Amino acid sequence: MHNRHRLKSAMLALAGAVLLGNAPLQDAQALLQGGKEAEAFALVEQAANSGDAAALAELARYYEEGHGVPANPGKAAELYRQAADKGDAAARWRLGVMIDEGTAPGDTSDAVLLFKQAIYQGNAQAMTSLAVMYAMGRGVAQDFAQARMHYEMAARLGEPHAFQGLGVLYARGEGVEPDVEEAVAFWLIADQLGDETAARYLQGLWEQLGAADRERLVARANALLGEMGLGPKPAG
Numbered sequence: 001m002h003n004r005h006r007l008k009s010a011m012l013a014l015a016g017a018v019l020l021g022n023a024p025l026q027d028a029q030a031l032l033q034g035g036k037e038a039e040a041f042a043l044v045e046q047a048a049n050s051g052d053a054a055a056l057a058e059l060a061r062y063y064e065e066g067h068g069v070p071a072n073p074g075k076a077a078e079l080y081r082q083a084a085d086k087g088d089a090a091a092r093w094r095l096g097v098m099i100d101e102g103t104a105p106g107d108t109s110d111a112v113l114l115f116k117q118a119i120y121q122g123n124a125q126a127m128t129s130l131a132v133m134y135a136m137g138r139g140v141a142q143d144f145a146q147a148r149m150h151y152e153m154a155a156r157l158g159e160p161h162a163f164q165g166l167g168v169l170y171a172r173g174e175g176v177e178p179d180v181e182e183a184v185a186f187w188l189i190a191d192q193l194g195d196e197t198a199a200r201y202l203q204g205l206w207e208q209l210g211a212a213d214r215e216r217l218v219a220r221a222n223a224l225l226g227e228m229g230l231g232p233k234p235a236g
Contacts, residue, residue, distance in 0.1 A: 022047075022054050032067060041068025048079070053086035060091065064098075077104035084114065089121035097129060100138065108139030119150075127154035128162045135165070135174065144175025156228045160193035167198065185220040 024047040031040035041062055047055035060079035063072045077098050083091030096114035098104035112133055118126035131150035134143045148169055154162035167186035170179045184205070190198035206214070225231035 022052075025055060025058050028058070037068035039068075051086075053083045053088040053091070056080075056083035056086070057088045057091040057094070060094065064094070073098065073103040080104075084117075087121075089118045089123040089126070092118040092121075093123050093126040093129065096126065100129075100133070108133070110139075112139035119153075122157075124154045124157035124159040124162070127151075127157070128159050128165060131162065131165055135169070144169065148175050152228070156230070158193065158230060160190050160195040161197070163187070163190035163193065164195045164198040164201075167201070181217060181220065184217050185224055188217060188221040189225060 024043055028040040028043040028047075031037075031043065044055060044059050044062055048059040056079050060076045060083060062068060063079060064076035065071065077095060080091045080095040080098065081104075084095050092114045095104060096111040096118070099106035099114070100108055100111040112130065115126040115130040115133065119130060127150045131147045131154065133139050134150065135147035136142070140146075148166065151162045151165045151169070155166060163186045167183040167190065168174070169176055169183075170186065171183035172178070184202070187198040187201050191202055209217070222231060
């Protein structure tokens, strides 16, 4: 089904986007990966106190996930909003997610606006989240064509959950002709990119397929990657 937006892979992408080119935050991430959460939190908090938008977004993530501090969605939302007001795209995306999930004040139309703002800045996770909103009709009129378009935009940027969402559209025949094989091919890509939902969809299914079916589906998945500009273009 069309998942809500919180994914391990997406959160890791957020962390990577925030940390890129920011030495204090990179140092904090190294501490976090080394299990030194309290030290990492202190470093991020110090950077955030300077008003840096990326640091504020990262501090919000610490509060959201409970790194070095008890998880506090209210504080996380407050910090994401501060970073979003300063123009941080990742913070706009995560704040939109929290609003949509009911863990931050606002309604679904507010979430949609934040996703659109983040998309304008090139945020792939926001593209996927807006696709979910269109597919589910939350905050916008249900529109599977728009859902597919935004999933494809995100997929071309390598966003794992976008491939999972495209698979759902084909599995259900939402805005496209139903095509289970096409769905499985998209889920294969999503699974390889670390999407846990796609992995669950494939669990048990893959073992039931014969060698020829598997080979055909893998070939289709590779062709889809080429069509998305993420691999060799299909011949012809």
